[in-house]
Amino acid sequence: MANIVLHGLFISPFVRAAGLALHEKGVSYTLQGIKEFSDIKTPEYLKLHPFGRMPAFRHGETVLFESSAICRYVDTAFDGPALMPEDVVEAARAEQWVSAIKHYLVENLIYHYVMQYVFPKGPDGTPDRAVIDGGKDNVRRDCGILDGALEGRAWLVGERPTIADFYLVSLFHMAKQMPDAEDFVGGFANLERFYAAFAERASYQATSFEFPPGIAIAAE
Ligand SMILES: N[C@@H](CCC(=O)N[C@@H](CS)C(=O)NCC(=O)O)C(=O)O
Numbered sequence: 001m002a003n004i005v006l007h008g009l010f011i012s013p014f015v016r017a018a019g020l021a022l023h024e025k026g027v028s029y030t031l032q033g034i035k036e037f038s039d040i041k042t043p044e045y046l047k048l049h050p051f052g053r054m055p056a057f058r059h060g061e062t063v064l065f066e067s068s069a070i071c072r073y074v075d076t077a078f079d080g081p082a083l084m085p086e087d088v089v090e091a092a093r094a095e096q097w098v099s100a101i102k103h104y105l106v107e108n109l110i111y112h113y114v115m116q117y118v119f120p121k122g123p124d125g126t127p128d129r130a131v132i133d134g135g136k137d138n139v140r141r142d143c144g145i146l147d148g149a150l151e152g153r154a155w156l157v158g159e160r161p162t163i164a165d166f167y168l169v170s171l172f173h174m175a176k177q178m179p180d181a182e183d184f185v186g187g188f189a190n191l192e193r194f195y196a197a198f199a200e201r202a203s204y205q206a207t208s209f210e211f212p213p214g215i216a217i218a219a220e
Helices: 013-025 037-041 067-077 088-118 129-134 136-149 163-176 181-185 189-199 202-207
Strands: 004-007 030-032 056-059 062-065
Touching (some): 013 067, 013 088, 056 067, 062 067, 067 163, 088 129, 088 136, 088 163, 129 136, 163 181, 163 189, 189 202
Antiparallel strands (some): 056 062
16 A cells, blocks of 8 residues: 555644544554644745645645545545445534534634643733633533434434544533533533443544643743
């Protein structure tokens, strides 16, 4: 099999979704991490991802960026279990959740919540409480929507995990590590059940990470 490389870090939910796709599909690959965020702005990296983001992906001569394109490529280019439903409506529904999670949940759960702890920008490098607390209703509303979508079902769509679930579990895992997670993302029984089931999977464990104690990684 041609050389398969995923560039990035699993603390990015986009990189992790691509990593989950590779693991769930049973594809062997190399994770090419980065040491500094400036590593994804170098001329060499920009040849892989002209917008200077992660993930980027290489399979032989094929270079791709954008995590959902990478996930879809992995699903169709390699043998292994299907990562999207065959049924037209179900496939569209999975795509709908991918899009909603990548846009609405990433904004509310990641940018306005998790990232406020990971890259604090408040006074003296502390988390900005106004941003975090001001976004709480949105976080809980979004969790409520996903919780409702998981009512009576194991995965967002179909009988086995799809790409939509890869994004959801990646985001939820990050949010659950925040100090006030119970107030923000707690109390959603279907989401918790979904998360507990996914956390048992080898793909989850192979891509998992813990934020360091105190969470803040660096001030940007
Ligand atoms: N739409 C992109 C999003 C990629 C993205 O924004 N990645 C973040 C990490 S979570 C990044 O590389 N940020 C670095 C930067 O903005 O300089 C995807 O799905 O791959």
